[in-house]
Amino acid sequence: MDYSHLARQLIRPVEEAGRVIMNIYCGPSTIKFKPDGSPVTEADRAAESILLPAIAAAAPAISIVSEENPASHEFVAGCQFFLVDPLDGTKEFIRAGGDGAFTVNIGLVTKGVPVMGIVFAPALNRLFFGSASGGAFEISSGNCRPIAVRKPEPRGIVAVASASHRDLATNQWLEDRGIKQIVSIGSSLKFCLIAAGEADVYPRYGPTMEWDTAAGDAILRAAGGNVLAEDGSPLRYGKSNYRNGPFFAFGGG
Known part of the structure; x- marks a missing residue:
């Protein structure tokens, strides 16, 4: 196809x-x-x-x-x-x-x-x-x-995070990595901003369903990025309940 x-x-x-x-x-x-x-x-x-x-x-x-x-x-x-x-x-x-x-x-x-x-x-x-x-x-x-992902700029990594579902685990992940520049935005646009070279990383601990992420994930991978599950393997689809676990979307670098 x-x-x-x-x-x-x-x-x-x-x-x-x-x-x-x-x-x-x-x-x-x-x-x-x-x-x-x-x-x-x-x-x-x-x-x-x-x-x-x-x-x-x-x-x-x-x-x-x-x-x-x-x-x-x-x-x-x-x-x-x-x-x-x-x-x-x-x-x-x-x-x-x-x-x-x-x-x-x-x-x-x-x-x-x-x-x-x-x-x-x-x-x-x-x-x-x-x-x-x-x-x-x-x-x-x-x-x-x-569009294509970018290498992180010298001035620092830019993260995108959920506007409606940001949690303590996400905040801790960002703090542990010293990421200060955070754009809060809703929906699958978070994947797309990374794909377009406007941001670098999207950590997600809160609940999501596969239909929330599949389209943006495909676009990000096509742009040179990747989306990883908590164990470091690529996020996969087709689970019986269509529910994602924590994941991390990355651009280049």
């Missing part, structure tokens, strides 16, 4: 989902809560209704696991499957006057490895995509450019 071609096929529906999200973001929105207490809005559902048919049309033989479709969580992940989060960073979405750091995520996993990803931040007009076979790119204001 040509992962790069597949990513480019899916850019248009991702952008369409982003436009629908922004229409809701700019108007009144209904917020509900899932059994685990996490929020879900009509924007999640509206975006999903665009993404899932488009993915199925582009790759009909590949299963889709979507955050907002609990029935899809029940199947045993096979050799290859999509992980979809139609609105990552819902807390950022519902926070009035926030930084707009919410995203649309599509990731493709093959044999436990994220091989293709698309992340779109519609409020920021930044779309990132990448694949194991085609490198990583950003589209902004209609311009498409290749």
Whole structure:
């Protein structure tokens, strides 16, 4: 499969989902809560209704696991499957006057490895995509450019950390390494900022699900970075509960 071609096929529906999200973001929105207490809005559902048919049309033989479709969580992940989060960073979405750091995520996993990803931040007009076979790119204001991780600058390492889920373990990890420059931002944009050479490391101890990370992880790997589990091995996908343990995303150097 040509992962790069597949990513480019899916850019248009991702952008369409982003436009629908922004229409809701700019108007009144209904917020509900899932059994685990996490929020879900009509924007999640509206975006999903665009993404899932488009993915199925582009790759009909590949299963889709979507955050907002609990029935899809029940199947045993096979050799290859999509992980979809139609609105990552819902807390950022519902926070009035926030930084707009919410995203649309599509990731493709093959044999436990994220091989293709698309992340779109519609409020920021930044779309990132990448694949194991085609490198990583950003589209902004209609311009498409290749992106790559950077070597840490002499002035010091820049970390990105969760805006809504930062914990004591993360703070301790940063303190132990003397990292002073920390950008707090929501959603999968943290991976993308490292992929674009705007930051260097993202430590995560708090809970995440595979659909939160697969797309950004694929883009970062395509840009020359890596994402490691706590034991130092590459983060893998397709666990029975789709839940990640602690992980650390790195750029170059």
